[in-house]
Amino acid sequence: MALPKFSNQKNKMPRRPTTTNTSSTAMDVTPPAPPPPQIDVFWDEGMLAHDPGQGVFDTGHDPGFLEVLERHPENPDRVKNMFMPDIVCIPIFSEYIEELVKADATGGKPLCSGTFLNPGSWAAALLAAGTTLSAMKHILNTKGKLAYALVRPPGHHAQPTQADGYCFLNNAGLAVQLGLNSGCAKIAVIDIDVHYGNGTAEGFYKSDDVLTISLHMNHGSWGPSHPQSGSIDELGEGRGFGFNLNVPLPNGTGDLGYEYAMTELVVPAVRKFKPELLVFVIGQDSSAFDPNGRQCLTMAGYREIGRLIRKLADDHAEGRLLIVQEGGYHITYSAYCLHATLEGVLSLPNPLLEDPIAYYPEDEAFSFKVVDSIKQYWQETVPFLKE
Numbered sequence: 001m002a003l004p005k006f007s008n009q010k011n012k013m014p015r016r017p018t019t020t021n022t023s024s025t026a027m028d029v030t031p032p033a034p035p036p037p038q039i040d041v042f043w044d045e046g047m048l049a050h051d052p053g054q055g056v057f058d059t060g061h062d063p064g065f066l067e068v069l070e071r072h073p074e075n076p077d078r079v080k081n082m083f084m085p086d087i088v089c090i091p092i093f094s095e096y097i098e099e100l101v102k103a104d105a106t107g108g109k110p111l112c113s114g115t116f117l118n119p120g121s122w123a124a125a126l127l128a129a130g131t132t133l134s135a136m137k138h139i140l141n142t143k144g145k146l147a148y149a150l151v152r153p154p155g156h157h158a159q160p161t162q163a164d165g166y167c168f169l170n171n172a173g174l175a176v177q178l179g180l181n182s183g184c185a186k187i188a189v190i191d192i193d194v195h196y197g198n199g200t201a202e203g204f205y206k207s208d209d210v211l212t213i214s215l216h217m218n219h220g221s222w223g224p225s226h227p228q229s230g231s232i233d234e235l236g237e238g239r240g241f242g243f244n245l246n247v248p249l250p251n252g253t254g255d256l257g258y259e260y261a262m263t264e265l266v267v268p269a270v271r272k273f274k275p276e277l278l279v280f281v282i283g284q285d286s287s288a289f290d291p292n293g294r295q296c297l298t299m300a301g302y303r304e305i306g307r308l309i310r311k312l313a314d315d316h317a318e319g320r321l322l323i324v325q326e327g328g329y330h331i332t333y334s335a336y337c338l339h340a341t342l343e344g345v346l347s348l349p350n351p352l353l354e355d356p357i358a359y360y361p362e363d364e365a366f367s368f369k370v371v372d373s374i375k376q377y378w379q380e381t382v383p384f385l386k387e
């Protein structure tokens, strides 16, 4: 596969031009400029090897009359566009990944609706999980506080014993478990992919060490691989009751609705939970142009969410923030929305990229009303939020 854009990046550490200006002499009186804000990105091009197939959108089905079959939406072009060559790349702990690859299992069959394990997929899935673990380890080992795992295949629908929704291994969930195993007492996961992070919820459903919050389109269950509905009453079980918080937003919710949900629901819940580390699960399929979503976030909305998450991490988790890539299927706009999200996370004073296509006259009244009703429900039902 010819990938000149990527081929020089793996295990190398290219620098932004602004970071290379380190020369100084004894005559200099100007103090050195502070280093530019930075996110450490974890990536391995082996993840491009997962071919999810083609057909009618994500079905893998060839109806016989179409001249051109469509590529599956979770195809490698998505993350090729998300990779930014001026970002500092961190070499992956290859021994860790090799250890995972040794546990290889072969496949070559549909696992559930829309989810196809083809030759190369399993190794890519192991790399995605290992890459996310490496990013978490980077934070746990205090090598950096802000890490982004640019991974595919995605993970947040993968449940402990069930592939689902293009996902094989729950990358973020495994990283959370690593954090707990490494002595983190409490971790909060905030998932803004347009779909319910049901796999992550399932993995920690009986735990009060992990607060999982998912903001998603009100899409409900989609079949046997996805029995969870994402409704507000899926709150966790036993010790974990109240520590899975679902925010099903009405279809069409845009920037103002998401910002309201963040400030009224997510920020207060995380404040009360007091995590030691934050995991921000991002999907650009909540954007106004995604083929797999019906929400209407634009770059401005993603930027604001990124800013709020960073502030939460700074205020409550000593700035420790792991960002994990999930969905996002519009090949171009997903990359722009990722960029905007990271601008927000880096607290940049001004956007570096203009939004090339956003136009959405949002009517936020209904989403505000839904958020208000969820807030009231939480205050009446969730023990740690009652006050």
Ligand SMILES: [Zn+2]
Binding pocket: 193, 194, 195, 283, 285, 326, 327, 328
């Ligand atoms: Zn999604």
